[in-house]
Structure formats: structure tokens, C-alpha cells
Amino acid sequence: MTTVLIVDDQPMQRFGFRMLLESQDDMTVAGEAGNGSEAIRMTAELHPDVVLMDIRMPGLDGIEATRRIVASGDRTRVLILTTFDLDEYAYDGLRAGASGFLIKDALPEELLSGIRAVASGDAVVAPSLTRRLLDTYADHLPTSGSSPADPADDPRLASLTEREREILTVISQGWTNAEISSRLHLAESTVKTHVGRILAKTGARDRVQAVILAYDTRLVRPS
Amino acid sequence: MTTVLIVDDQPMQRFGFRMLLESQDDMTVAGEAGNGSEAIRMTAELHPDVVLMDIRMPGLDGIEATRRIVASGDRTRVLILTTFDLDEYAYDGLRAGASGFLIKDALPEELLSGIRAVASGDAVVAPSLTRRLLDTYADHLPTSGSSPADPADDPRLASLTEREREILTVISQGWTNAEISSRLHLAESTVKTHVGRILAKTGARDRVQAVILAYDTRLVRPS
DNA sequence: GTCGCCGTCGTACCCCGGTACTACCCGCCA
DNA sequence: TGGCGGGTAGTACCGGGGTACGACGGCGAC
Numbered sequence: 001m002t003t004v005l006i007v008d009d010q011p012m013q014r015f016g017f018r019m020l021l022e023s024q025d026d027m028t029v030a031g032e033a034g035n036g037s038e039a040i041r042m043t044a045e046l047h048p049d050v051v052l053m054d055i056r057m058p059g060l061d062g063i064e065a066t067r068r069i070v071a072s073g074d075r076t077r078v079l080i081l082t083t084f085d086l087d088e089y090a091y092d093g094l095r096a097g098a099s100g101f102l103i104k105d106a107l108p109e110e111l112l113s114g115i116r117a118v119a120s121g122d123a124v125v126a127p128s129l130t131r132r133l134l135d136t137y138a139d140h141l142p143t144s145g146s147s148p149a150d151p152a153d154d155p156r157l158a159s160l161t162e163r164e165r166e167i168l169t170v171i172s173q174g175w176t177n178a179e180i181s182s183r184l185h186l187a188e189s190t191v192k193t194h195v196g197r198i199l200a201k202t203g204a205r206d207r208v209q210a211v212i213l214a215y216d217t218r219l220v221r222p223s
Numbered sequence: 224m225t226t227v228l229i230v231d232d233q234p235m236q237r238f239g240f241r242m243l244l245e246s247q248d249d250m251t252v253a254g255e256a257g258n259g260s261e262a263i264r265m266t267a268e269l270h271p272d273v274v275l276m277d278i279r280m281p282g283l284d285g286i287e288a289t290r291r292i293v294a295s296g297d298r299t300r301v302l303i304l305t306t307f308d309l310d311e312y313a314y315d316g317l318r319a320g321a322s323g324f325l326i327k328d329a330l331p332e333e334l335l336s337g338i339r340a341v342a343s344g345d346a347v348v349a350p351s352l353t354r355r356l357l358d359t360y361a362d363h364l365p366t367s368g369s370s371p372a373d374p375a376d377d378p379r380l381a382s383l384t385e386r387e388r389e390i391l392t393v394i395s396q397g398w399t400n401a402e403i404s405s406r407l408h409l410a411e412s413t414v415k416t417h418v419g420r421i422l423a424k425t426g427a428r429d430r431v432q433a434v435i436l437a438y439d440t441r442l443v444r445p446s
Numbered sequence: 447g448t449c450g451c452c453g454t455c456g457t458a459c460c461c462c463g464g465t466a467c468t469a470c471c472c473g474c475c476a
Numbered sequence: 477t478g479g480c481g482g483g484t485a486g487t488a489c490c491g492g493g494g495t496a497c498g499a500c501g502g503c504g505a506c
Contacts (some may be wrong), residue, residue: 071381075426100353109332114350121426122350127340130323130348161452174432177493183326190454196494206462206494209397211434215445222438222445384482400463413484419464429464429492 002119003030005048005076007039007065009057013104017052020108027115036060043069043076049119055082055093063092070097077118081111100124157217159201165219167194171207172214225342226253228271228299230262230288232280240275243331250338259283266292266299272342278305278316286315293320300341304334323347380440382424388442390417394430395437 004021006029008014014032021027030048033039037060043051051069055062066078077099093101099118102111103126114124157165170180177195181188195207204210214220227244229252231237237255244250253271256262260283266274274292278285289301300322316324322341325334326349337347380388393403400418404411418430427433437443 075423107336110336113330113333117350123353124350125348125353127337127345127347130346130353163453171431172435174428174435176429186453187455189456192494193454196496199494205397206399208394208430208434211431212395212397215438218445222441386483409483410485412486415464416484419466422464 002027002050002115003046003048004028004115005030005033005039005042005046005051007033007036007051007057007062008054008081009034010054013054020111021115024112027112036062036065039065040068040072043074044072047074048076050115051076051078052115053078053080053098055080063096066093066098067096077121079114079118079124094125101129102126103128157202157213157219160198164194164198164201167191168198168210168214169220171195171198172211172220225250225273225338226269226271227251227338228253228256228262228265228269228274230256230259230274230280230285231277232257233277236277243334244338247335250335259285259288262288263291263295266297267295270297271299273338274299274301275338276301276303276321278303286319289316289321290319300344302337302341302347317348324352325349379425379436380442383421387417387421387424390414391421391433391437392443394418394421395434395443 004027006014006017006021008017011034014034018029018032021029030046031042033042035057039051039053039062040060051066053062053066062080062082066080069076069078078097079100079102080093080098081102081104100114100123102114102124106114106126117124157168160168167180170184175183177188177191180186181191184191195210198204198210199206202210202213204213215222227250229237229240229244231240234257237257241252241255244252253269254265256265258280262274262276262285263283274289276285276289285303285305289303292299292301301320302323302325303316303321304325304327323337323346325337325347329337329349340347380391383391390403393407398406400411400414403409404414407414418433421427421433422429425433425436427436438445
């Protein structure tokens with residue numbers, strides 16, 4: 001069950017969100033706040049999974065509230081929701097640590113799937129903003145083609161097959177065996193076989209040591 | 224009416240996409256291609272609004288096909304769809320000029336709304352990748368100009384005590400709970416208490432994700 | 447042809463890791 | 477004086493991870 005705190009200064013807006021969320025059987029509204037200060041206090045008290053945060057509010061605004069909630073170290077994720085997609089606050093919100101940025105005229109299903117994504121640790125950005133972000137940063141994305149040393153050439157990984165290196169990569173992204181099996185369309189027993197062979201070949205004792213090896217060989221890199 | 228070209232080497236996969244798209248009254252399938260070369264040729268001929276592009280294909284792969292389609296100057300947008308949300312594919316695809324990157328296990332509604340967003344000139348990125356993009360680039364968004372933060376004060380570790388950071392460090396060196404207890408002269412139950420608190424505070428699901436976080440925050444570095 | 451490697455899948459078993467709770471001691475401070 | 481955060485420790489439970497098997501189809505090398 002995903003718990004959501006609704007933060008908006010307009011009661012009618014909050015009501016609409018509450019109706020939408022309560023209509024879902026995997027979500028529940030933990031509470032409502034009308035400004036940033038209330039949002040911070042209620043988050044500390046209720047520990048909701050997701051805070052649905054409006055930006056423009058009297059008193060403490062949504063950006064600053066987001067910053068403090070994120071800095072609190074709580075597991076709560078903040079999803080910013082605003083009326084204007086050209087809002088100059090979008091970048092500020094993301095920089096403040098928000099897990100997402102959506103526009104209020106999004107379809108209800110889009111909002112719901114956004115909340116679910118954020119609750120599970122992922123992030124969402126409104127398509128119109130994504131376009132601008134990509135236009136700005138596409139040229140600066142990390143390149144995989146021109147990396148100097150090929151991890152495959154590292155003697156510690158040399159005996160791994162291509163498939164095994166793939167498995168090790170996703171292990172190093174924190175996936176469980178069950179997740180690997182489902183996302184790669186394999187049986188869990190197959191995943192376990194791969195993992196076992198990776199450990200045997202590399203000398204790692206468990207998947208934690210395998211992850212460390214993946215970093216050391218630059219098979220994966222810190223983000 | 225949005226016209227879509229389906230590019231995938233697996234006929235059954237194409238069939239599934241076709242069924243889904245044709246069930247929508249604002250979309251139609253312009254054609255199907257089984258590899259990158261076909262995709263380029265058919266795009267030049269049919270001028271679809273959106274190309275649904277698989278990455279892994281025999282012959283010319285989806286990345287290179289995307290690059291050429293975008294370079295052709297056509298108005299066609301490319302939405303990359305893959306089973307694998309590995310970073311290198313994603314970055315390459317976006318750098319090649321794709322308007323989006325989704326994972327095949329996305330919900331049908333998510334795929335459809337992604338196609339509509341791309342057709343209208345916006346862009347979409349899978350939530351799991353968006354999270355990583357934000358983690359990487361949030362500090363470099365416009366109007367930032369902030370200095371590189373002190374790794375020890377990373378917000379994701381801010382709530383950890385000194386002792387907990389110490390425990391996280393040795394976890395990230397591959398030690399088991401038993402080894403930590405013996406080498407630090409603690410009871411194993413104490414170690415478990417620390418580990419549990421670290422996971423709760425950081426939001427990591429297990430020690431593997433905690434290790435990844437330790438690398439990402441530069442608490443530890445690849446050797 | 448057949449041998450071996452690779453990728454896939456299955457069963458059975460055991461142990462470590464993680465959770466949930468409680469508990470005690472210490473230093474700090476309002 | 478009491479409360480609070482931090483570090484330590486214990487018990488009990490259970491699920492996932494890792495091990496040890498065996499098995500089979502595809503495929504390239506010899």
C-alpha cells in the first residue's frame with residue numbers, strides 16, 4: 001500500500017487528488033497539507049511513501065519544502081506537481097531532490113503511474129520537460145563506445161561469458177535474482193546458475209563481493 | 224491519426240505491438256521491419272510519425288538505425304523500446320537522437336501514452352532510467368553552478384551516524400556480518416542492528432544496494 | 447559425428463541476511 | 477531530573493541467496 005501526502009494550498013485541488021488516489025486499491029491518502037511548513041511537519045510525523053507537492057503556495061513554497069524533506073534522510077519521495085510546465089521552478093525542484101516533476105493537466109492514469117514509479121524508487125519527468133532536458137544534455141551523456149579499458153580484458157573477468165557479464169552488470173545495479181529472472185525473462189533457477197558460475201569463476205564469495213569486483217574492473221561505474 | 228512503424232526482429236513481438244496499437248482509434252501501424260536496414264528504408268518511404276525501435280537486432284542494430292533516421296532530417300520521431308534497461312544502451316540511444324527510451328515490460332497504457340507524447344514532439348524516458356539520469360545530472364541543471372559537494376555530506380548518507388558510515392564502509396569491502404563482528408569486536412546481533420538501521424535510513428533494500436550507494440556517494444571508490 | 451561449451455531449467459537443502467521486537471548503558475542537555 | 481540519541485546486545489522468525497546436483501537443446505570445433 002502506497003501512502004501519499006497531498007500538499008496544495010487549494011482545498012478543491014486537494015479534494016480532487018484525494019478522490020483519485022482513494023479510488024485506487026493500492027494507494028491511500030496519509031494526509032493533506034496546505035503549505036510547505038505543514039508538509040514538512042506532517043512528513044516527519046506520517047512518513048508517507050510519496051509527497052505530492054505543489055510548488056506555488058503561500059508561506060514556505062514547495063521547492064524549499066522538498067529540499068528539507070529530502071535532506072531529512074527520510075525514505076519519503078517527493079513528486080512535484082505544478083500547473084505550468086514552463087515554470088522556471090522545474091529545474092529547481094529537481095535540483096532540490098524531487099523524484100519527479102509532472103504537470104497538473106496530465107491524465108489521471110499518468111499521475112497514478114507516476115506515483116507508483118516514484119514510490120518504487122524510480123523517477124518521472126513530464127514529457128514536455130524531458131524534451132527540453134534531452135535537447136540540452138543529449139550531447140553530454142556518457143558514452144559507452146569510447147571507454148578506454150574494456151572490462152572484458154580484465155583478467156579477473158576474462159573467463160566470464162558475455163551473458164555472465166550481463167548478469168553481473170544487473171546484479172551490480174542491485175537487482176535480486178527474482179527481479180533479474182522477471183526482467184530478463186528467465187527462470188530463477190537459471191539466474192541462480194549464472195550467479196553461481198560467476199562466483200565460482202571470479203572467486204567472489206557472494207554477490208556483494210561480485211559487485212565490488214564489478215566496480216573495480218570498471219564493468220560498472222559509480223553514477 | 225498517429226502512424227507507427229514497428230521495428231523488431233521477433234515477429235511475435237511485432238504482432239503484440241500491432242494488436243495493441245490497432246486497438247487504439249488514434250493510431251495505425253504503417254508497417255513492420257525486422258532489422259535496422261529495413262527500418263531506415265521503410266521510414267524513408269512511409270514517413271511514419273513514430274518509429275517503435277528495438278535495440279537488439281541482427282544486422283544493423285537499433286542505435287545506428289536511430290542515428291541515421293534522425294540524421295535524415297525527417298520529422299519522424301524514434302522511440303526506443305528494449306527489454307534491457309542497461310545504461311549504455313539508453314545513453315547511446317538518447318545520444319543518437321531518440322525521442323524516448325522505454326522498457327518492454329512497461330504497462331500498455333504507458334507505452335501508448337509514450338507514443339502519443341513522442342508524436343506530439345515531447346520526449347519520454349523510462350522511470351528507472353530517469354532516476355539514474357537525475358541522480359547523475361541534478362547537480363548540473365541550469366542555474367546551478369554549485370561546487371562539487373563534499374562526498375561525506377551527501378544527502379543520501381547525511382542521516383547516518385559516524386559508526387554507521389564505518390559499518391557501511393566495511394560492508395562495501397565485502398565483509399559478512401560475522402566477519403564484521405569478529406574484526407570490530409562486536410556481537411553479530413549488534414552488527415545486524417547497525418546494518419538494519421543503515422538500510423532503513425538510506426532506503427537500500429539489502430546490503431547490495433547499500434554497497435552501490437556507498438560507491439555512488441564516493442564513500443568508497445573502486446580500487 | 448561427437449565432443450565440449452553455453453545457455454537454459456529443475457529440485458533439494460542449508461545458512462546467512464534481514465526484520466521485529468525488547469533491553470541496557472552512556473553522555474548530553476533542557 | 478528526566479528525556480533523548482547513540483551504541484551495544486539478545487531472541488525469534490523467515491525468506492532469499494548460495495550450493496550441489498542433474499538434465500537438455502543448440503552450436504561450433506575438431
